[in-house]
Amino acid sequence: MAPGELARIEPAGQVEPWKPATCGPTGFADLPLDNKELEILDEVIDGAERVTGLRFSAYLGDLGADSRATALGLHAGLGSDAPSAVLLALSPGQRIVEVVTGTVAALRITDRAARLAVLNVVSSAGNGDLQAALINGIRTLADQAGTLPDRSSW
Structure with a gap:
């Protein structure tokens, strides 16, 4: 067990890492975000793309055993947009x-x-707010990328 990791003692005396329960919105047990939350996330992504000129994409779900390879595959799936794209993948x-x-x-x-x-x-996801986690991540990435230079004077 890693330092600082919470543990629970099972009746048989075995120690297992503590894992909090995760659940989706009421009525959407198989979907982590509802339609309104997806619309808001889409607006944030649209705004980030307009300001930066980059393409932003968010993924929420299991990333498999090799999370980096899965994320790279998702990014490559963006096709011709991939060179100017940023993927934020979260597997809570x-x-x-x-x-x-x-x-x-x-x-x-x-x-x-x-x-x-x-x-x-991580800060937002730790509080259980997956929508805020993705929004904060996209906004941070967009802020760090800066604005698209005005090319009308070139």
Whole structure:
């Protein structure tokens, strides 16, 4: 067991890591976010894309045994947008956050900026608010990327 990890003692004397229960919104047991929450997330992503000129994508769900490979595959699935895309992937059940940037996006979003976004996601997800976790992560990444330069004068 890792330092600082909570444990529970089973009747047989075995110690197992404590895992909080996760649940979805009422009435949407198989969906982590309801329609209104998805609309708000979509508005945040749209705003981030308008301001930065980058493509933002969010994934919420299980990332499998190799979370990085799954996140890279999801990012590659963005096709021709992948070079200028940023993927924020959150797997609350696994307690994993992955940020993947394309080659163009990586010029504007540093590893330090991605780590800051991950800290914001973890902070909100730790409180159980998955929508806020994704929104805070996208906003942090967009803030770190900065605004799209005005090209009308070029």
